[in-house]
Amino acid sequence: MTNMRSRLADLPHGRITKTFGRIYLETKGNWAALAQRLQGVFGIVSVSPVLKRELDLDQIKEGAALVIQDTPGQTFKVEARRPNKAFPLTSPELCNALGGHLLRNFPHLKVDVHNPDFVLNVEIRQEGAFLYSQVIPCLGGLPAGSSGKGLLLLSGGIDSPVAGFLSMKRGVTIEGLHFYSYPFTSERSKAKVVDLATRLAAYNAKGSFKLWIAYFTEIQKALQKTSYPTLSITLMRRFMLRIATQLAEREQALALITGDSLGQVASQTMESIHVINAVTTTPVFRPLIGMDKQEIIDVAYKIGTYETSIQPYDDCCTVFVPKNPATRPRLDQVLEAERELDVEGLVSEAIAKTELVQLKA
Amino acid sequence: MRNEIYLDNSATTPVAEEVVQAMEPYWTIQYGNPSSPHLRGVAAENTLNACRKQIGAFLQVDPSSLYFTASGTEANNLALQGVANIPYFLRNPGHIITTPIEHPSVLKVINHLEERGWSVSYLKVNEFGQVDANQLATLLKPDTKIVSVMLVNNELGSIAPVQEIGRIIEQENRERQHKIVFHVDAVQALGHLPLRIPELKVHLCSFSGHKIFGPKGIGLLYVDRQVPLRPILFGGDQESGLRPGTENLPAIVGLTKAVQLVTENLEENLRQLQNLRQALIDGINTIPNSRINSPQEGAPHLLNASFPGVRGEVLVHFLEQKRIFVAMGAACSSKKKGVSHVLESIGLLQDELMSAIRFSLAPTITLDQIQYVVYSLKETVEEIRNIYV
Numbered sequence: 001m002t003n004m005r006s007r008l009a010d011l012p013h014g015r016i017t018k019t020f021g022r023i024y025l026e027t028k029g030n031w032a033a034l035a036q037r038l039q040g041v042f043g044i045v046s047v048s049p050v051l052k053r054e055l056d057l058d059q060i061k062e063g064a065a066l067v068i069q070d071t072p073g074q075t076f077k078v079e080a081r082r083p084n085k086a087f088p089l090t091s092p093e094l095c096n097a098l099g100g101h102l103l104r105n106f107p108h109l110k111v112d113v114h115n116p117d118f119v120l121n122v123e124i125r126q127e128g129a130f131l132y133s134q135v136i137p138c139l140g141g142l143p144a145g146s147s148g149k150g151l152l153l154l155s156g157g158i159d160s161p162v163a164g165f166l167s168m169k170r171g172v173t174i175e176g177l178h179f180y181s182y183p184f185t186s187e188r189s190k191a192k193v194v195d196l197a198t199r200l201a202a203y204n205a206k207g208s209f210k211l212w213i214a215y216f217t218e219i220q221k222a223l224q225k226t227s228y229p230t231l232s233i234t235l236m237r238r239f240m241l242r243i244a245t246q247l248a249e250r251e252q253a254l255a256l257i258t259g260d261s262l263g264q265v266a267s268q269t270m271e272s273i274h275v276i277n278a279v280t281t282t283p284v285f286r287p288l289i290g291m292d293k294q295e296i297i298d299v300a301y302k303i304g305t306y307e308t309s310i311q312p313y314d315d316c317c318t319v320f321v322p323k324n325p326a327t328r329p330r331l332d333q334v335l336e337a338e339r340e341l342d343v344e345g346l347v348s349e350a351i352a353k354t355e356l357v358q359l360k361a
Numbered sequence: 362m363r364n365e366i367y368l369d370n371s372a373t374t375p376v377a378e379e380v381v382q383a384m385e386p387y388w389t390i391q392y393g394n395p396s397s398p399h400l401r402g403v404a405a406e407n408t409l410n411a412c413r414k415q416i417g418a419f420l421q422v423d424p425s426s427l428y429f430t431a432s433g434t435e436a437n438n439l440a441l442q443g444v445a446n447i448p449y450f451l452r453n454p455g456h457i458i459t460t461p462i463e464h465p466s467v468l469k470v471i472n473h474l475e476e477r478g479w480s481v482s483y484l485k486v487n488e489f490g491q492v493d494a495n496q497l498a499t500l501l502k503p504d505t506k507i508v509s510v511m512l513v514n515n516e517l518g519s520i521a522p523v524q525e526i527g528r529i530i531e532q533e534n535r536e537r538q539h540k541i542v543f544h545v546d547a548v549q550a551l552g553h554l555p556l557r558i559p560e561l562k563v564h565l566c567s568f569s570g571h572k573i574f575g576p577k578g579i580g581l582l583y584v585d586r587q588v589p590l591r592p593i594l595f596g597g598d599q600e601s602g603l604r605p606g607t608e609n610l611p612a613i614v615g616l617t618k619a620v621q622l623v624t625e626n627l628e629e630n631l632r633q634l635q636n637l638r639q640a641l642i643d644g645i646n647t648i649p650n651s652r653i654n655s656p657q658e659g660a661p662h663l664l665n666a667s668f669p670g671v672r673g674e675v676l677v678h679f680l681e682q683k684r685i686f687v688a689m690g691a692a693c694s695s696k697k698k699g700v701s702h703v704l705e706s707i708g709l710l711q712d713e714l715m716s717a718i719r720f721s722l723a724p725t726i727t728l729d730q731i732q733y734v735v736y737s738l739k740e741t742v743e744e745i746r747n748i749y750v
Contacts, residue, residue, distance in 0.1 A: 183678030224748050 003144045006206050007041050008034060024050075035136055040202060042169055043143030048121075050132040055087055060094075060129045061101045064120055068102060068109075071133045073117025075110050076102070082124040094122060142171030145205030149173045150285065151244055151253040152200075154211070156192045159259030159288055161200055161305040162296050166287035167257050168203045175253060176200070176209065177244050179216035188311075195308045198359050203303075207361035210251075214243050215353035219346050228337040229322050233267050234329040235337060237276040242347050245280040247354065255283040261296065262289050266325035275329045365684040366730050370572070371515055371549060371663060371721035372688055376615070377574035383618040384576065387611040395608050396599065409608055412617040419624040420583070422558050428582045428600045429613055433548040433569030434466035436582040439593055439604065440544045440565040441470045444507055445477065446591035449539075454478035455506030458497065460521070461706040462490050462514050467546055468702070471509070484510070489656035490519035490707050494526045501533060501541075508543050512550035516690065516703040516719060518655045518663030520554065527562030542588055548572055552623030552630065553660045564588050570612060574723075575619030579612035630724040634661035637722050637731050644735030648742055652713055654690070654704065662722045665690055665704075667713040671745045676718055679741045685734055690717020 001016055001023060013034055014026025023044075027034055035047045053063040068076065078098045080091040089097065098120065099111055123130040152164040154176040164174050178193045194211065201209035219239050223232045244256050260268045267276065277284060288296055300306035367375070393405035410424075417424030430436045441457075444450065457471055461483045471481055482500045484492050492510065508530060510521045523545055534540045544565040550556055552573045558566055565588065570579035584590050584603070596605030623630065638661050645651050645666050654665040668676065673689040680687055690704060704714050720734075 183682055184675050186674065186678055221748050 003041055003043070003205060004038065007037055007202070011037065039136065039138045041144075042139050042141040042171070042203060043146070044138040045140050046138050047136045048132040048134055050130050052127075053129045053131065055084070055124065055129055057089065057097060060122065060131070061098060063129070063131050064098045064102060064122070065105055067131045067133050068106070068118070068120055071118045074108065075112035075116045076118050076120060076133075077111060077113045077116045078102075078120045078122065080122040080124070084124045084126050087124045094124070098122065139169065141169035144168060144171065144203060145173045147171035147173070148254040149175065149252065150255045150257045151212075151248045151251070152176050152257040153240060153244055153259070154178050154193055154197060155259070156189055156196070156309065156311075157259065158300050158306060158309040159261060159264075159296055161196045161259075161303070161309065162299045163257050163259040163285075163287045164200050165203060165299065165303050165305075167285055168200070172255075172257070172285075173205050174200060174209070174257070175251065176211040177247060178211065178213050179240055179243075180213050181216045181220045184217065184220055192308055192311055194357060194359065196305050197357075198361065199303065199305050199308070201359050202361035204361075209359040209361070211357040211359055212247060213355045213357060214247075214350050215355075216350060218349060222341055222346060226337055226340060228333065230324050230326045231329055231334055231337050232322050233325045234272060234275055234334055235341075237267050237272070238279045238334070238338075239343075239347065239350075241276060241279050241284070242343070243350050243354075245282050246347065246351055248282055255285050256280070257285045257287070259288055260286045261291055261293070264293065266327045269327050271328040271330075272326075275331050275334055278331060365686065366726065366734060367686045368720045368722060368726070368734065369686050369688045370723045371719065373571045373577065374574045374723060376571075376576055377619065377622060379622060380575055380615045380618045384611045384615040387614050391610070393610075395610070396597070405608075405610055408610060409613060412613050415617050416581070416620050419620050420556070420558055422583055423586070425601075426584050426586060428584060428604050429608060429616075430580040430582055430604055431578055431606075431609070432580040433546075433567055433572070434464075434580070436548075436567035436569070436580040437464065437466040437544075437546055438470055439582050439590070440567060440584075441467065441474065441507065441509060442593045443590040443603070444542050444544075444565075444588070445474050445479065446593060447589055448591075450506065453504075454480075455504045455539075456480045456482065456502045457507045457509065458482050458484060458500050458505060459509045460484045460486055460492055460511070462486055462517070462519075462703040463509065463511050464515060464546055464548070467509055467511070467544075486519075486706060488707050489654075489659070490514050490517040490703065491656060492521045492526075494522040494529060497526055497529050505541055506539065508541055509546070510544075511546035511548075512556075513547070513553060513660040513663070514703065515549045515663075516701060517665050517707070518549075518659035520550075520656075520658070520660060523561050523563065531562050540587070549660065549663070551620070552627070553634070553662050554631070555627065558583060565590075570616040570619060573619045573623045576612045576615040579609060579616045581616065626724070631661055633724045634722055636728065637726055638662070638664055640728055640731045641720060641722075641735065644731070645738070647735075648739050651742070654707070654709065654713070654717060664720045664722075665717060666720070667709065667717045668742045669710075669712040669716050670749060671716045671742050673715060673717055675745055676716070676741065679745060680737065683737045683741075685737055688719040688721065690714075690719050 011033055012028050017024045031049045038044055038047050051063045051067050053059040078095040080094040082091045102109060118133050120133045147170060150167055150172040152174045154160045168174055176197045180190055197209050197211045201207055223236055226232055248256055263269055391404060393401035395402060395406035395409045413424040413427050416427055430439055454477055457479055459471055475481055484496050486492055510526060512523050513520055527543055530541050530543045542564045545563045546567045548567055548569045551568050564585040566583040568581040571577040592603050594605055599605050599608055641664055642653060650669055652667045654667060677687060677689050704717055
């Protein structure tokens with residue numbers, strides 16, 4: 001409910017109350033705008049616009065006609081519940097009365113109690129009669145912030161925002177970590193990541209998002225000098241995970257989240273993931289591991305990150321790609337290569353120069 | 362702000378102080394619509410006519426042959442689509458001759474016309490982006506209707522032999538019932554070389570305000586009286602019905618002032634630009650393994666060079682830290698997206714393509730500044746080459 005309140009803060013609405021797995025939101029005639037907003041809140045399975053009428057059969061009939069006139073379909077049935085036993089008609093009697101009324105007023109409709117196109121729901125309660133027929137499916141999942149905190153490695157690409165979204169769907173609160181290599185990459189590539197993070201913020205608890213920008217330039221420079229150029233991507237990824245692990249520990253995040261999809265690029269083969277993952281004992285979530293590119297793109301479209309992701313600004317993953325990156329790196333070779341580097345010094349410098357950007361949806 | 366060195370004047374220029382001053386009254390005092398019948402409108406109409414007349418004098422053409430547009434891009438669109446919209450050509454699409462190094466606002470219009478049934482031939486360019494006018498004869502067909510060639514190329518500064526091409530077309534047209542229309546994109550030429558439209562024998566010629574220290578949002582198309590150009594936007598009767606829409610008077614006043622300044626100071630500016638460009642060429646030649654992509658005898662404000670082993674984008678960002686602003690010559694990513702069609706068509710190697718940088722000068726730059734640019738460039742190129750081993 002807190003998430004709902006913060007998502008609806010700028011739209012006029014009435015009280016929000018909770019009963020038996022449902023949440024009631026009183027509207028001020030702007031239900032469509034509110035419903036659209038709620039379609040982006042995790043933990044809500046569906047939204048239905050509900051009409052309230054006095055406990056009077058004629059008024060209920062009139063309301064029933066109003067409710068179903070916008071509902072598509074040819075066949076219907078009426079389902080009534082009557083927690084308020086003071087109402088004179090029983091539930092079956094009410095169903096009959098309303099069904100008859102609708103059949104008389106909408107000649108194209110037929111009753112089908114087994115497989116109707118839509119259901120007119122009526123609830124007779126103390127405060128009045130509640131009628132609804134539309135069911136607008138929402139995101140489902142668990143409410144934002146109901147799990148724990150995770151740190152998302154956010155590049156400027158298509159995949160990582162989707163990985164963040166899917167983790168948030170299961171209640172994870174996300175913070176982002178971006179590796180910034182200016183002047184090898186441009187200001188614009190940072191602006192792009194900020195834009196992506198702002199879009200993700202809408203799904204986060206309270207609509208806020210912490211974006212950490214790690215200073216990655218020195219590490220990139222060091223990696224260009226390695227005597228193992230085919231391993232440079234593997235080495236770079238290991239640096240990223242090390243920085244992420246230390247930051248997650250400091251910020252009390254319980255897991256790291258990456259946009260890896262198995263076999264998509266050289267650093268996402270099983271061998272690469274194995275060698276890269278070896279630097280951390282923090283759990284690494286990879287929600288996209290079994291998704292094909294097109295499936296990932298479909299989600300990116302839906303959550304509005306695709307258009308930003310495909311802008312052609314380089315990020316650290318595209319500027320420094322070696323000609324033949326190793327697809328099957330071996331841990332012993334990687335350790336050998338890291339012996340040339342001041343791993344600890346570079347990692348602490350990157351973390352020391354990490355900046356925080358606080359974003360609001 | 363003042364200690365920066367802006368060498369991206371072909372992208373856009375700052376607006377000259379005199380231009381800002383000239384425009385000033387036309388926002389809040391002389392704000393009238395030239396089409397209004399009252400005095401406020403008449404005053405605006407008088408200004409509009411005066412501007413057209415002045416620009417006509419500077420460009421040595423009949424003022425009634427000048428049409429204001431909202432950009433150089435729109436001027437190019439109006440020129441090419443305006444010919445294609447002539448009723449006869451709507452039924453009988455013809456043949457267009459152009460070059461592979463035109464601005465996208467020409468090339469993409471031509472691609473569109475191909476979809477409408479036009480056919481296209483491209484004049485070849487040499488390694489410096491130069492066109493040989495004699496080639497034209499081999500490409501002319503009985504149904505050739507349009508020839509479109511840019512005067513100064515915006516990436517290389519190469520200058521097309523427009524006068525010779527114009528002469529060939531003029532001769533050809535003597536024997537033709539349906540004349541060939543000759544369009545020249547002169548957006549990068551104005552203010553950078555002596556421009557006499559009557560001698561060029563062109564029928565359509567495009568210009569833009571914001572490349573010559575004028576405002577953005579204003580372009581200009583010269584249309585020879587013989588060309589029955591058709592509008593591509595429809596609406597009111599402004600600009601003789603060829604370009605409807607309320608006239609952007611402040612920008613038109615600004616453009617007029619800008620044209621005046623670059624015309625009156627042309628000789629002096631050219632001398633300064635030539636000195637600056639030569640200093641830049643000499644400096645770049647001292648950087649090992651560098652390559653000048655522009656022709657020696659190119660436009661005086663433009664120089665394209667490659668520094669193999671250094672990605673253009675990275676060089677741009679390193680130089681901007683020293684408050685030197687240059688343009689990327691070709692690509693912005695390792696993906697094919699964004700690779701310059703111009704640099705590709707002059708046959709640069711992959712390494713030269715990816716490391717190309719464009720310097721575009723302004724007469725306000727000093728020789729000292731160019732020396733500093735050369736020094737920084739040398740240092741930066743070496744630094745980046747060391748990083749990438």
